[in-house]
Amino acid sequence: MHVPDGFINAPVSAAAGVVAAGAVAVGLRGARKELDERTAPLAGLVAAFIFAVQMLNFPVAAGTSGHLLGGALAAILVGPYTGVLCIAVVLLMQGVLFADGGLTALGVNITVMGLVTVVVAYALFRGLVLVLPRTRRSVTVASFVAALVSVPAAATAFTVIYGLGGTTDVPLGKVLTAMVGVHVLIGIGEAVITMLTVGAVVAVRPDLVYGARGLTTPLKLRVDGELVDATPTARPVARPAGAPVPGAARSPKKLWIGGVVTALVLAGFVSFYASASPDGLEKVAADQGIDSEVRPHAAADSPLADYGVKDVSNARLSGGLAGVIGVGATLAVGTGAFWVVRRRRTAAEAA
Template identity: 75%
Template sequence: MALAVSLRGARRELDERTAPLAGLVAAFIFAAQMLNFPVAAGTSGHLLGGALAAILVGPCTGVLCVSVVLLMQGVLFADGGLTALGVDVTDMAVTTTVVSYAVFRALLAVLPRKRRSATVASFVAALVSVPAAAVVFTLLYAIGGTTDVSPGKVATAMIGVHVLVGIGEAVITALTVSAVIAVRPDLVHGARGLRQRLTLRVNSVLVDAPAPVAARTSRRALWVTGLVTSLLLAGFVSFYASSNPDGLEKVAHDKGLDAKEREHAAADSPLADYGVKSVSDARLSGGLAGVIGVGVTVVAGSAVFWAVRRRRGSDASPVNTGP
């Protein structure tokens, strides 16, 4: 249901400028999720990406971006159960995107209409979205959990660690949004309508001044830069990521939520566990897997968003030009 609504909404959000960016956003989120960062003793965290996607390309398109990433991770890398894909999409794609975008828009309504406000709002929105996902996970566990651990204990453990993960999410999101706004604010869905106010002092009085005309980074240059950055993150930087389990894995192990865990359906995939099985060198194996993942995600994501964009055009009513 959520994906159907998102597909319909994405038709309104995507245009010829943003459709290519949406595929790139999915690839960047895939790459960034490989970079686990330490948040506590024996625990790490990684980007969820819902806030980042919602602000850059819109909430409905953002849901689809994160969903594409989750599908690629499950099918190619045996990361996340395929039978639990619906739960993962609800928690990591829908919840983070909807919550973060609601917070983002609410903050922009009260903050000055400046581009800097978008950066501040993106930080807070991303920070809130991660513990919100932890709350939704607890609710889903309370409804369909198969262990005897009380939902209260799960909530305490999940929310506590994911507040810390949210700080990392907020920093990554704010820095990325700020960087894109600096070069192409017109391509940032959440920043449309914002302007950088310039003033001049004339006779000791501050007056508004017209903004100077600055050269803008082309869409192609932005896309290439984003793709190269994603490839570097997944192919090189990911080797130095924290090896500690992420917040969910840590809580699941400590509380016994993984007592009935079974082997992943894609465990025999040649890219399972983010490594190329035929390559013995760990660094090269992980780097190649990351590069392949970015490539497949950007192609799959771009295909999905171009198809959605074309569907929007086919659904448009023809203009009546008369007899």
């Protein structure tokens, strides 16, 4: 759903840019509370992983494909404030390096794909977690529903923005029907990817999933007819030499390495087999005539434009190299940004 230059007029694009800048500013402030020394490196990984999975367009209807938006996934894994920043980093890298999503439309894209998806998905996710049993399965079920709803919500948000500043004269009702219709189907794919990813991480490291914090409740004992928190025994327990202490914080290094390798494989190899059909927005724009005023991308001559390396004739190699470069660049920029946010939190706590 990357909006190109020319779909939305300059005043509304500028207004969306102000909204997006405000969302990023709030995200930077809120992320200080969400990130700690273990989760800050994972936030960069989440951004890189979303970049990789967005290269995997999947078919949803005849001549139409879809791809992950990632707002729900990011919010559940690393928190809503950090989630907005993750999507903003991904969209920035895609627009600047790969000519994907207009530069003048960057504010529109961050608002639609980042802010709307994160707010809708996380609000719904938290509501479901509160009413469902406190189990890991409830987290995955809630992530499925939240991701599913977030995609047509983003499509509706785009339609509202188009109604305010669209550069073509297409009836708003037709745009809304077409956008929501196809993005409900895309939302199913988004929900499956989000549920599987969240479920995989929760299965091995639930302590690193922001949306699963507080999942386990303290052990209760009934004393004189009342339930009280059980206190751990003070008696030392014999453990083999070098064995981890129960309850001690474990390093996320293995998860981080596994995630990076997975992202590189997806972007560098699996992406070659992605659907070549236009995505939901591109299909609707072509069918409804929304794209009649589209302008060439300012970075169209980038060496990595259209997810290929310039002057590399082999399509498989060109796309694979572009994907690997994109994952590496997104990981570096995202990790650096979140490291700075974490350092500011540490400095504020020390003050």
